[in-house]
Structures are given as C-alpha cells and as structure tokens.
Amino acid sequence: MREDLAILSISGWMDGAYCNGSISRFLTMNKNKNRYLLVGPWDHGARVNVSPFRDSAAPEFPLLGAILRFFDEHLSGRDAGLSSEASVHLHVMRAECWQASAQWPPSTENFTFYFAGDKSLAPAISETAKISYQADYATGTGQNTRYGRLQVRNVQHYYGDWQPGAPGRLLFRTAPLEQDLTISGHPLISLHLATDQLDACVFIYLEDIEPDGTARYITEGMLRGLHRNLSQPSETYVTAWPSREFMRRDAQPMPRNKMVELRFPLLPVSWRLPKGHRIGVSIAGADRDNFALWPYGRPGRWQIGAGNDHPSNLVLPVIRESS
Numbered sequence: 001m002r003e004d005l006a007i008l009s010i011s012g013w014m015d016g017a018y019c020n021g022s023i024s025r026f027l028t029m030n031k032n033k034n035r036y037l038l039v040g041p042w043d044h045g046a047r048v049n050v051s052p053f054r055d056s057a058a059p060e061f062p063l064l065g066a067i068l069r070f071f072d073e074h075l076s077g078r079d080a081g082l083s084s085e086a087s088v089h090l091h092v093m094r095a096e097c098w099q100a101s102a103q104w105p106p107s108t109e110n111f112t113f114y115f116a117g118d119k120s121l122a123p124a125i126s127e128t129a130k131i132s133y134q135a136d137y138a139t140g141t142g143q144n145t146r147y148g149r150l151q152v153r154n155v156q157h158y159y160g161d162w163q164p165g166a167p168g169r170l171l172f173r174t175a176p177l178e179q180d181l182t183i184s185g186h187p188l189i190s191l192h193l194a195t196d197q198l199d200a201c202v203f204i205y206l207e208d209i210e211p212d213g214t215a216r217y218i219t220e221g222m223l224r225g226l227h228r229n230l231s232q233p234s235e236t237y238v239t240a241w242p243s244r245e246f247m248r249r250d251a252q253p254m255p256r257n258k259m260v261e262l263r264f265p266l267l268p269v270s271w272r273l274p275k276g277h278r279i280g281v282s283i284a285g286a287d288r289d290n291f292a293l294w295p296y297g298r299p300g301r302w303q304i305g306a307g308n309d310h311p312s313n314l315v316l317p318v319i320r321e322s323s
Helices: 019-028 063-074
Strands: 007-014 035-043 088-092 097-101 109-115 129-134 170-173 181-185 188-195 201-209 215-224 260-265 269-273 278-284 301-306 313-320
Touching (some): 019 035, 035 063, 088 181, 088 269, 109 301, 188 201, 201 269, 215 269, 278 313
Parallel strands (some): 007 035, 035 088
Antiparallel strands (some): 088 097, 109 313, 129 301, 170 278, 181 269, 181 313, 188 301, 201 278
C-alpha cells in the first residue's frame, strides 16, 4: 500500500470484535504518516453511545464532522490542523472524556494481578492452589450484548443488568483500589486450566465492582482450548496482543485433567475505575445466548491453577491517575 495514503480508522468499544481490526490496521500501516485511529463509546455503526454513564442515547461526539475534517485535509487540500494533533484519540468510559495519544496502546505501564486460591486477585503470587469449577451450559450474558447489534437487535442499553458472580460464573476480585486507575488497551489473561474434556470454551469477563456491590461490565475475551497454541506475528496483520491464525494445523485437543496455559487478550477498552472500586474477573464455560455450546455433550469439570506452580494472572495496560 502507498505510504502517502491517508487512513482514518474508526471503531467503538462495543463494536463487536471489529475494534481489533481498526487497531491492527493502524499498527500495520505504520509507514503511513497520515494515519489516524478514533475509538469512541459506540456500538457497531456508531448507532448508540454505549456508555452506561452517557447523558443521552445518541453519540455526542460529532463523528461526521471528524470524517469531513479528514476529507478536507486529505482530499480537498485544506489545512484542517490534523498534522499538529496526536494520531490516536479515544474515549475513556466512566470518566466520560477523550484522550489523545501518539501510539497504540496508549497505556504507560502494566499492572499484573495473580489469581489466588481464595478467589482474590493480588499483586503478588500466592501459594499453589487449584480452584474447582463446573462449566454450566445454562450460563449466558443475555440479549443486550456487544453481539446484539451485529444480529440486528435494537439494543439501546448494553449490559445494564450485569451481576458479579452471577450463576454459572466463577468470580475473582481485587481488594479496593487505593487510587483511580485507567485501563487503556488490551487486557491479557494467562489462565492455567485442566479439564476432563478434550476441549473447553473459556469466557473471561472484566468487571468494575463498586463499593455497594454494583458491577459494571468492562470488556471480555474468549478462547477455545483447542486453539491455545500461538502463531508467529504476521507482517500484514500487526497486533499488540498474542497472535493466532486459528489454522487447522495449529489446533490441538486438551489433554484430559492436565494443566495447560491459555494466554489470550480481552477486547480493547479504555475505562477509568475510581478509588475504592474493585476489579473483578468472572470465568465461564459458556455463553448460550451468543455462542454455540462446546464441547458437545457434557460440559467440562475444570481445575483453575493459581500460585507458584500455575500462576494464572491478569495483565492490565494502565495509565496512573493521581489520588
């Protein structure tokens, strides 16, 4: 592709999984000096402002104006001031503000939280433990999800009834945060898991748990155990997260009742958690409302590893906030 081609990649935090495509395009076309990434509080097509903290049901950001400004600069030859601005602009959920960055990811550092046998998430590795979990094919996330818009559902309020530790999900959580924390980028999960089946569908949900117990869905990620093997990064699809091609040659059944590591990203997000809130991670073996149930037949009995021998963990790309 020509290096002088201007590219404006637009997506939203609840745009199914399409936000990954916009980000990868931005990273892959790194020789194009006129490339921009805009990620807002939108669903597929920027139809609705998806933030639970929004003031109205319509996107407040003048998206069409931003597109026109891009065309003015790169088609009409007018100086719209883009050359003096950062190449990445994103909306921070809950803070309800916009931030600019010269790069993706915009985060400045990573925080790692380790799973523990008492179902906590801690900054240090604990003693070795195994947590039992029975996958339940009755588990789901309802109809008002990031996938609803892709199925042409008239979703106006996304994940409005999210519950921490809902039936069928296994919840881990941190202690109350000692300062505000902004997550910006792709959270990463390293899950050490054993199952009595040859495959497992693993769903991970990141949650903002308020002091009164109210929980907010932040983002999610999923992986079949069959596809746990990583592949070499591609020059034509550059990512900032673990790479997989999902080719048949890379597929490998799960060994029964033996710990293996599943390392995968959650979908990208920018979200500010206030001081005193907790970070929650819910684990499920199914989402019957949006995905096929697998493995076929009986859901697996899982053991989730924690501690020194099997250090399951969550890595958050963060921007520090002042107290």
